[in-house]
Amino acid sequence: MTKLLAKAFEEASKLPETEQDVLARVVLDELASERRWEELFSASPDMLAKLADEALAEHRAGRTKELDPEKL
DSSP, rough: OOHHHHHHHHHHHTHHHHHHHHHHHHHHHHHHHHHHHHHHHHHHHHHHHHHHHHHHHHHTTOOOOOOGGGGO
């Protein structure tokens, strides 16, 4: 375990039990989500490459516009 993660767990252990459970659920859900994305991406590397090529072609053709976070 890294020092930073150990510190995070140490701080989290000071929280009330209910807040610890909420934090634990968030972490576990995030880890599960990451695993799902890794599985999806590893199952379709050719599709991802194709989508990336299509996106770059659209950008080069001038069919994209810069994202303005203020307009989200």
